[in-house]
Amino acid sequence: xxxxxxRENFSNCPTNSTLPPYRTPLQTGVFKLFDDSEMxxxxxxxxxxxxxxxxxxxxxxxxxxxxxxxxxxxxxxIADVAEWPQYFVLYADGNVRxxxxxxxGKPDVC
Numbered sequence: 001x002x003x004x005x006x007r008e009n010f011s012n013c014p015t016n017s018t019l020p021p022y023r024t025p026l027q028t029g030v031f032k033l034f035d036d037s038e039m040x041x042x043x044x045x046x047x048x049x050x051x052x053x054x055x056x057x058x059x060x061x062x063x064x065x066x067x068x069x070x071x072x073x074x075x076x077x078i079a080d081v082a083e084w085p086q087y088f089v090l091y092a093d094g095n096v097r098x099x100x101x102x103x104x105g106k107p108d109v110c
């Protein structure tokens with residue numbers, strides 16, 4: 001049985017070889033926008049990205065605004081297990097990655 005690490009795969013995305021990858025002068029990393037111990041919303045800013053014009057501006061409710069975000073990801077806790085797998089990722093170019101959440105006691109799915 002083969003395994004899948006559930007990572008995004010951009011191998012079929014077109015690239016523009018005349019433009020260098022966008023490089024942000026801002027702090028890179030993961031910015032937690034919301035966490036109620038059941039659901040976590042995070043904004044991610046990469047050091048370089050394939051889109052040349054920066055990223056999204058995001059916030060949850062009246063929280064802090066974070067600029068130049070490459071993607072946001074949402075994770076949800078599985079009942080009775082200390083796991084918060086991602087199930088939704090929204091990229092700055094409008095693409096979405098959805099992943100069904102596995103039930104408690106079952107292996108992760110991709």
